[in-house]
Every structure is written in structure tokens, then in C-alpha cells.
Amino acid sequence: MIVCRTKDELRTHVKQFRRDRQTVGFVPTMGYLHEGHASLLREAKANNDIAVLSIFVNPMQFGPNEDLDRYPRDEERDLALANECGIDIVFLPAVDEMYPKRPLTSVTVSGVTSRLCGASRPGHFDGVGLVVSKLFHLVQPDRAYFGMKDAQQVAVIQQMVEDLDFDLEIVPCPTVREPDGLALSSRNVYLSADHRQQAVVLSQALRMANDWLKEPDITAGALLDKAVKHIEGAKDADIDYVELLQFPSLEPLDPTVKMGKLDSTVIMAMAVKFGSTRLIDNSLYQPSRGE
Amino acid sequence: MIVCRTKDELRTHVKQFRRDRQTVGFVPTMGYLHEGHASLLREAKANNDIAVLSIFVNPMQFGPNEDLDRYPRDEERDLALANECGIDIVFLPAVDEMYPKRPLTSVTVSGVTSRLCGASRPGHFDGVGLVVSKLFHLVQPDRAYFGMKDAQQVAVIQQMVEDLDFDLEIVPCPTVREPDGLALSSRNVYLSADHRQQAVVLSQALRMANDWLKEPDITAGALLDKAVKHIEGAKDADIDYVELLQFPSLEPLDPTVKMGKLDSTVIMAMAVKFGSTRLIDNSLYQPSRGE
Structure with a gap:
């Protein structure tokens, strides 16, 4: 398993996979992985030659009074789980690597963002649209896997992929639950x-x-x-x-x-x-x- | 020279070029080509294995009182010029092909759009950002060529490429002029x-x-x-x-x-x-x- 911390390292590997005509499955996450993420990782590996995981707690999708600072992190455990799931590349960039300058470009999806978390977390889906666009351009996946627990996120990203003609397939995956029903998070x-x-x-x-x-x-x-x-x-x-x-x-x-x-x-x-x-x-x- | 009118046709050819490891140079235009465009086409062909031209009068970048309806068109002459310049693929989609539904996604660049044409043509660069994002995803070029006559457009697109980590190079090319100095348009x-x-x-x-x-x-x-x-x-x-x-x-x-x-x-x-x-x-x- 290769761990890349810079865009350049990642791009070098992606180019190689493309050259070798290997299909790429991609799972973007904010880390602190649980069995829900693991189900996405296994799906990505089972249906593609190469599986790529990104772990990035994206500050742009947190509001000023949200839990960015205390969002849980455990890199070592995440890497062990990724390895178990057969992940080939983990992209683990620092905030400065993803945003070396304040971005002036925004990717905004209207309509599907006007209710639910789009309404109660203003700017949240703009941050998601921006980081997912960046990650799609960096990883160039054939398929990207998202959990249905964030159903609105799936709807927003599907809309973005359709509107912007991204050349990839969004694969929504079922929510994984504790034995008593609580959705993993x-x-x-x-x-x-x-x-x-x-x-x-x-x-x-x-x-x-x-x-x-x-x-x-x-x-x-x-x-x-x-x-x-x-x-x-x-x-x-x-x-x-x-x-x-x-x-x-x-x-x-x-x-x-x-x-x-x-x-x-x-x-x-x-x-x-x-x-x-x-x-x-x-x-x-x-x-x-x-x- | 191949003329594609649908995204699917284009994608099929692009996949083939990618498989053959050929580099792709791309010139997005609104057609009615003149010697300024021709200089971009020649540059694209000279520096890449494959040169792709798109001709699409993008309604999203015209304001309600602008000249969309009377924008000049001459497909036959455009194709002849493209052929002369050694273009491999011309992408010539209808409006419904590019926008089968009203897009809900916007790509907006702030800062560099606050003055000049960004100020006097509200929404213009949003339309440009949207269509250029779509075309970049469809064509997947290694290099894209833009004329410096639209210097602000070059600045906007460079900013977008940088912020969104598009994996391509923007190549600005000098303005071509009539003998008396008038910029070709x-x-x-x-x-x-x-x-x-x-x-x-x-x-x-x-x-x-x-x-x-x-x-x-x-x-x-x-x-x-x-x-x-x-x-x-x-x-x-x-x-x-x-x-x-x-x-x-x-x-x-x-x-x-x-x-x-x-x-x-x-x-x-x-x-x-x-x-x-x-x-x-x-x-x-x-x-x-x-x-």
C-alpha cells in the first residue's frame, strides 16, 4: 500500500495506472474509518483494478461553529484498516497541500442543496463540491463510492457529475449499522x-x-x-x-x-x-x- | 478529420487516444473561425499527438440583451479551416446535447472576475466556467489553448484550473491582428x-x-x-x-x-x-x- 501526502506523488501513481489501463475505484473520506467506510473500500477494491482512498478533513465544508477542531482522527488505525481492505493508494494531504492559496473558485449545486443539511449547514455543500471536484481531478477514478448515510451528499455529487460531465460513475452504497440499528458514524x-x-x-x-x-x-x-x-x-x-x-x-x-x-x-x-x-x-x- | 456531434461519440474517441497514450491538445471556440483561431489550432497540432477543436456557441455565457441570436456561424467554412490546420476531431454539439437539462451546478471564479468584462457582462464568466469545465471533462486534454485577446478569460480559466486541480496546462497564445492592428474577432x-x-x-x-x-x-x-x-x-x-x-x-x-x-x-x-x-x-x- 502506497501512502501519498502530496498531489505530485499521487499524480505520478495515477498516471502509471492510467498507462497500464487499470480501472480506478475511489473512496473519498474524512478518516477515522469505521465499518461503513470499510464496506466502501471493499466495494472499490472488488470492482476495480486499483482502489484509492483519500483521508482529508476538509475545512471548507465545516461552518464556523461546527466541529472541525475536534473532528476525530486516528491515522495509524485508518492505514491499518485500509491495508486490510486491500487499498492500493492512500492520499493523505495536509490542508496546505490541498489549499496552498485561498481558492477563488466555487462549485455550487443549487436545488438539491436547499433543504436538509444544505439548509441547516450553510456553505457545507459548497465545500463538498469544491473538494470532491479537486479529488476527482487528482485521482481520475472510473468509479467513486459514497455511503447512503449522507444521502443528500450522494444527490449533490450525482447532480454535479451529471452537470459537469465528469467521466466517472458514482456508486452509492448502503448505510452500515450497529446491531441495534444506529448508523455508523x-x-x-x-x-x-x-x-x-x-x-x-x-x-x-x-x-x-x-x-x-x-x-x-x-x-x-x-x-x-x-x-x-x-x-x-x-x-x-x-x-x-x-x-x-x-x-x-x-x-x-x-x-x-x-x-x-x-x-x-x-x-x-x-x-x-x-x-x-x-x-x-x-x-x-x-x-x-x-x- | 472526425466530426462528433454527441458526447458519447467524443468520449469513445478520447478513450481510444488515451489508450494509445497520445497527448491531446484542445482548442475550445464558438466557431466562425478566423486566423486567430487558426493560430491556436496550429499550435495545438504542433505540440500534441492529437488536436481537438470544439465549436459551441454557449448560451450560458451570453446575457439576456447580448448578441446570442445573431452570433455569426459558418459550419462549412469552420470545418474546412479545421481540416487545413490538421485538426483530428471536431466536437460540434447542439445546445440540447450540452445541456439536456437546466444545469443546477455553477462554477464561479471570484476576484479576477470583478472588473472588466466580469463587471460589464454579469454572469458571463459563470457561463464560461461551466462550459469549459464540461469540455475539459469531455476532451480530457493535456493542453488547452486560449487567445490572449480574451486576457481576462485566460486569467479566469487559469485560476479555475489551479483551484480545482485540473490535470492540464493552459497555453495562452498571442492575439492575431489585421495589418492595421485591429484584433481579429x-x-x-x-x-x-x-x-x-x-x-x-x-x-x-x-x-x-x-x-x-x-x-x-x-x-x-x-x-x-x-x-x-x-x-x-x-x-x-x-x-x-x-x-x-x-x-x-x-x-x-x-x-x-x-x-x-x-x-x-x-x-x-x-x-x-x-x-x-x-x-x-x-x-x-x-x-x-x-x-
């Missing part, structure tokens, strides 16, 4: 034992929605109310948003619409704080198929 | 015979600035005044802007600064209308070297 380490227990309400609400959807006349509004009520059952849950939207356009649903009448995919997405730790989770539904 | 065909004669004041002012710069204590403000005065000598000249800026940052100069004291490159850039035809021109100077 690098931020879970912040949770107190009590909050960790309470946090299970997110995935419970998402799973229970499958049953609620079987009620013949349930509306979007009623479904959402049930989910909110369940989450509020956890005493420290501080809801940032719980929304039911069309997917992947992320356009709102009329709250009076009967779920059984919908023939398109919908997403229930939520961001909930426990203490100072903000967790997100989501699930997709095909209401008319009763799934 | 597809828009020159709009000029009446009278305006065509008057339009020579732009290049005259730029050339005369070389002499004015020899005056030992001339200030930036005085130099600019002389240029403006010369242009105003043409009775129908309607000045949009005449500016003296640092290059390539395009930051303003203090008008009281003595030109002989400057050790960096400066640009004099101008946009002047004759009737409904807007012409641009510019020249770079290294004042301390007395050039």
Missing part, C-alpha cells in the same frame, strides 16, 4: 453512554415507517408526525430536521398527499442532536410497492 | 466600413502606450487618460471600459503610482462599442523593463 464516539442508547430512536423511526406506510390512507404529514413523535420519545433528542422528500430531487412532498398514491422514491431524512453531537440518518421508500 | 463582421476604420484606435492606443511608458514620471492615471483620449478621437467610439490593472490578478493600480516604479506585469484592457458591436482588446506591459 465517526461522530458516534462523541456520544455519552446515555445518549448512545437514546440515539437508537433515529433508526427505529426509519424502520417503523415501513409499517406505518402499510396503513392504507396515511398521508405524508401523518407519517412524518409519527416519526417526529417517536424521536421526541428520547428525552435529550434535539431535532434539527426530520423531512420527507422526493428522491433524488429532494423536492418537498405535499403533506396531505396519501403515501399509497406516490409512484416515486421518497426519502425520510433526519438530523438530531444529542448534547453537542449531531447525528444524521435516512431511509428510502417506494411507497406504492409497500416496501 | 468573429464580431468584426458586424462592423460597418466606417466603424471598421474607426476601430483601429483600440490597437493604436495599446501600441502608443509603449511610447508613453517611456516618459520617466508618467503615472497610471495619466497613461490611462492618454489612451482614453486617443480612443475618444474616433467619433462613434462608445467606451464600456478602459482599465489598467495588475496581471494576472486583475487587481487595480493606484492611479498616482509612477509606471516606472512597477516591477510586475500590467494589462491595459478595453471594451468599446461601435454602433451595436462591442470590441475588446488588451496588451501586457512590463513597465520597469520599458517594453
Whole structure:
């Protein structure tokens, strides 16, 4: 496994792979890898000749009052996990390497960013668009793998790839969960034992929605109310948003619409704080198929 | 010479060139090619295995009251000239091929776009950033060639390439001029015979600035005044802007600064209308070297 800390080193290896006509699978991350990341790494390695992992805590996608400074890091453990998953190249740049000067260029996706984390974290997806564009140009992957836990991120990046004609395929991968349902996240380490227990309400609400959807006349509004009520059952849950939207356009649903009448995919997405730790989770539904 | 009208056709050929390890030189244009374009095409062919020309009148870079509808076109003549210059592939997409849906992604460069055409044509460089990003992803060139007549465009694209880590080199090429000095432009065909004669004041002012710069204590403000005065000598000249800026940052100069004291490159850039035809021109100077 090769570890590159500069763009030049990375480019040299990428050129070699291109010359050898090897396909490249790419997993961009902010490190502190967990089993969710590992599933992406294995997918990338299984379906490409070469698998590239980037680890970069991108300051441009954090707001001024967010958790950039305390974002967890563990380079040694990350490299060991990458190695186990058969990763060929790890790109591990310092902030100055990625941004030697303040960038004057912005890559902004409108529409799909107007709700959910796009609304509650202003500028977040501009930072994502910028760093992902840079990484795509550096790595030149055939396929890039993203976890569906950040469903809006997947929608934003797919929109960007389509609009800008990037020559690559975005591969969304299922969310990996703890046995009790909690979605894996690098931020879970912040949770107190009590909050960790309470946090299970997110995935419970998402799973229970499958049953609620079987009620013949349930509306979007009623479904959402049930989910909110369940989450509020956890005493420290501080809801940032719980929304039911069309997917992947992320356009709102009329709250009076009967779920059984919908023939398109919908997403229930939520961001909930426990203490100072903000967790997100989501699930997709095909209401008319009763799934 | 291969003519591609779809992205898929183009991508197939580009993949083949990449597989054969051939270097690709790229000249993006809006067609109605003149000798200025031809100089770029020859440069692209001379320095790369494969030369690609795109012809696309990009609606996204025209403002609502600009000349999109009457922008001149002559596909047959363009293809003949491309063939003469040894071009291997011409990419000639329809608007619906480039923009099958309204794009939600924007690529915006700040700073270098705040003056000159960036100020007088709002949104223009956003349209340029978008289409050039798309074309770079489609063509995947090693080198892309741009004429210095659009000096601000060169500065904007260089900034974008640097900020987004595009893996290619921008090659700026000198402006090609008529024998009397008028910079070649597809828009020159709009000029009446009278305006065509008057339009020579732009290049005259730029050339005369070389002499004015020899005056030992001339200030930036005085130099600019002389240029403006010369242009105003043409009775129908309607000045949009005449500016003296640092290059390539395009930051303003203090008008009281003595030109002989400057050790960096400066640009004099101008946009002047004759009737409904807007012409641009510019020249770079290294004042301390007395050039």
C-alpha cells in the first residue's frame, strides 16, 4: 500500500495506472474509518483494478461553529484498516497541500442543496463540491463510492457529475449499522453512554415507517408526525430536521398527499442532536410497492 | 478529420487516444473561425499527438440583451479551416446535447472576475466556467489553448484550473491582428466600413502606450487618460471600459503610482462599442523593463 501526502506523488501513481489501463475505484473520506467506510473500500477494491482512498478533513465544508477542531482522527488505525481492505493508494494531504492559496473558485449545486443539511449547514455543500471536484481531478477514478448515510451528499455529487460531465460513475452504497440499528458514524464516539442508547430512536423511526406506510390512507404529514413523535420519545433528542422528500430531487412532498398514491422514491431524512453531537440518518421508500 | 456531434461519440474517441497514450491538445471556440483561431489550432497540432477543436456557441455565457441570436456561424467554412490546420476531431454539439437539462451546478471564479468584462457582462464568466469545465471533462486534454485577446478569460480559466486541480496546462497564445492592428474577432463582421476604420484606435492606443511608458514620471492615471483620449478621437467610439490593472490578478493600480516604479506585469484592457458591436482588446506591459 502506497501512502501519498502530496498531489505530485499521487499524480505520478495515477498516471502509471492510467498507462497500464487499470480501472480506478475511489473512496473519498474524512478518516477515522469505521465499518461503513470499510464496506466502501471493499466495494472499490472488488470492482476495480486499483482502489484509492483519500483521508482529508476538509475545512471548507465545516461552518464556523461546527466541529472541525475536534473532528476525530486516528491515522495509524485508518492505514491499518485500509491495508486490510486491500487499498492500493492512500492520499493523505495536509490542508496546505490541498489549499496552498485561498481558492477563488466555487462549485455550487443549487436545488438539491436547499433543504436538509444544505439548509441547516450553510456553505457545507459548497465545500463538498469544491473538494470532491479537486479529488476527482487528482485521482481520475472510473468509479467513486459514497455511503447512503449522507444521502443528500450522494444527490449533490450525482447532480454535479451529471452537470459537469465528469467521466466517472458514482456508486452509492448502503448505510452500515450497529446491531441495534444506529448508523455508523465517526461522530458516534462523541456520544455519552446515555445518549448512545437514546440515539437508537433515529433508526427505529426509519424502520417503523415501513409499517406505518402499510396503513392504507396515511398521508405524508401523518407519517412524518409519527416519526417526529417517536424521536421526541428520547428525552435529550434535539431535532434539527426530520423531512420527507422526493428522491433524488429532494423536492418537498405535499403533506396531505396519501403515501399509497406516490409512484416515486421518497426519502425520510433526519438530523438530531444529542448534547453537542449531531447525528444524521435516512431511509428510502417506494411507497406504492409497500416496501 | 472526425466530426462528433454527441458526447458519447467524443468520449469513445478520447478513450481510444488515451489508450494509445497520445497527448491531446484542445482548442475550445464558438466557431466562425478566423486566423486567430487558426493560430491556436496550429499550435495545438504542433505540440500534441492529437488536436481537438470544439465549436459551441454557449448560451450560458451570453446575457439576456447580448448578441446570442445573431452570433455569426459558418459550419462549412469552420470545418474546412479545421481540416487545413490538421485538426483530428471536431466536437460540434447542439445546445440540447450540452445541456439536456437546466444545469443546477455553477462554477464561479471570484476576484479576477470583478472588473472588466466580469463587471460589464454579469454572469458571463459563470457561463464560461461551466462550459469549459464540461469540455475539459469531455476532451480530457493535456493542453488547452486560449487567445490572449480574451486576457481576462485566460486569467479566469487559469485560476479555475489551479483551484480545482485540473490535470492540464493552459497555453495562452498571442492575439492575431489585421495589418492595421485591429484584433481579429468573429464580431468584426458586424462592423460597418466606417466603424471598421474607426476601430483601429483600440490597437493604436495599446501600441502608443509603449511610447508613453517611456516618459520617466508618467503615472497610471495619466497613461490611462492618454489612451482614453486617443480612443475618444474616433467619433462613434462608445467606451464600456478602459482599465489598467495588475496581471494576472486583475487587481487595480493606484492611479498616482509612477509606471516606472512597477516591477510586475500590467494589462491595459478595453471594451468599446461601435454602433451595436462591442470590441475588446488588451496588451501586457512590463513597465520597469520599458517594453
